[in-house]
Amino acid sequence: MTPVHPSRRRVLGMGAAATAVAGLGAARLVPPAEAGPRAGRIDVHHHVLTPKMREWCVRNGLLPAQGGPRWGNWSLTETLEVMEANGIAAGVASQPAPSAAFRDRRLALSGPRLFNEENARLVSDHPGRFGFFAYVPLLHVDIAIREAAYALDELGADGVILMTNDGTRYLGDRAFEPLFAELDRRAAVIFTHPGPLPGTEFEVPGMQDWIADFMLDTTRAAFNLVASGTMERHRRISVVLSHAGGFLPYIGGRIEHAGRTGRGPAPEVFRRALRRFHYDTAAPPSPYATPTLLKAAGHKRLLYGTDWAQNTASEVRFTTRGIERDPSLDDRARAAIRRGNALRLLPRLAGRRA
Numbered sequence: 001m002t003p004v005h006p007s008r009r010r011v012l013g014m015g016a017a018a019t020a021v022a023g024l025g026a027a028r029l030v031p032p033a034e035a036g037p038r039a040g041r042i043d044v045h046h047h048v049l050t051p052k053m054r055e056w057c058v059r060n061g062l063l064p065a066q067g068g069p070r071w072g073n074w075s076l077t078e079t080l081e082v083m084e085a086n087g088i089a090a091g092v093a094s095q096p097a098p099s100a101a102f103r104d105r106r107l108a109l110s111g112p113r114l115f116n117e118e119n120a121r122l123v124s125d126h127p128g129r130f131g132f133f134a135y136v137p138l139l140h141v142d143i144a145i146r147e148a149a150y151a152l153d154e155l156g157a158d159g160v161i162l163m164t165n166d167g168t169r170y171l172g173d174r175a176f177e178p179l180f181a182e183l184d185r186r187a188a189v190i191f192t193h194p195g196p197l198p199g200t201e202f203e204v205p206g207m208q209d210w211i212a213d214f215m216l217d218t219t220r221a222a223f224n225l226v227a228s229g230t231m232e233r234h235r236r237i238s239v240v241l242s243h244a245g246g247f248l249p250y251i252g253g254r255i256e257h258a259g260r261t262g263r264g265p266a267p268e269v270f271r272r273a274l275r276r277f278h279y280d281t282a283a284p285p286s287p288y289a290t291p292t293l294l295k296a297a298g299h300k301r302l303l304y305g306t307d308w309a310q311n312t313a314s315e316v317r318f319t320t321r322g323i324e325r326d327p328s329l330d331d332r333a334r335a336a337i338r339r340g341n342a343l344r345l346l347p348r349l350a351g352r353r354a
Contacts, residue, residue, distance in 0.1 A: 040089025045305025159189030172228030
């Protein structure tokens with residue numbers, strides 16, 4: 001992620017919108033052999049904020065009417081230009097609004113429904129270019145269940161986006177068991193997205209929360225899903241961890257130590273979950289983390305992700321080039337990460353692109 005101002009801790013808004021698109025005249029990054037309408041990258045970490053979504057956010061005090069963070073002014077034209085410049089065939093739209101944005105039950109009913117219907121319209125208007133993960137409000141589990149069912153069963157969502165915590169509880173909390181039971185029944189894909197660490201307003205001077213706190217938040221959520229038994233109880237769900245899984249793959253030895261000493265999940269349970277999670281590349285993992293991530297999960301669990309439009313066009317290009325040039329990856333792994341893994345995970349999107 002790139003720095004944004006003001007801090008996302010102080011903005012109850014969407015992590016999705018356009019930034020100035022610089023340097024789009026660069027050569028396409030997708031190899032010529034992959035060119036064509038049925039080829040190209042699938043971006044699973046792709047944020048969208050349509051005009052109607054923005055209008056709703058402004059009307060309800062989640063974004064300012066004027067100015068505000070640059071990602072609050074998403075543009076379809078710029079998005080398609082960035083996709084074209086980076087050989088991105090399709091983006092799976094999501095809106096990672098902090099759970100606190102929907103504390104009010106009225107907003108929890110109206111906001112997610114608007115977002116998800118707007119997402120479905122975007123998919124309908126641009127067949128094959130977009131999919132979407134439906135937003136569901138964690139603070140209201142009954143609404144979350146109904147919205148997930150509506151989005152998956154009627155709107156054709158490719159999965160759901162769950163924030164990693166609701167402000168006081170992580171995803172493995174028993175309060176969310178009814179939601180996970182419904183998602184498991186549908187064999188749903190769950191895209192998780194981090195936010196500020198709950199219970200603290202402290203920020204390290206000069207270190208915005210997205211640099212490390214978001215990574216820890218993802219790690220906490222993943223650990224909680226394993227330690228609570230949620231992953232074991234619900235074998236049909238598929239869970240995507242943002243930003244290469246936070247710190248999870250890199251502290252595996254410490255987690256297994258906790259399990260051996262009775263202070264964490266059994267090592268074999270953790271290892272099973274580690275290779276069951278999916279991980280997107282919007283950290284980006286290259287070049288520092290890729291070897292460990294490959295050792296922990298294997299290339300078939302890695303998904304191309306850019307964090308557009310939270311990221312700038314230049315950072316999308318940097319992430320994409322990093323994957324193509326990463327010496328830890330061979331051609332087979334790169335092809336799987338570009339699109340193969342995502343199309344296998346998201347059959348509805350694959351069908352729209354057939």
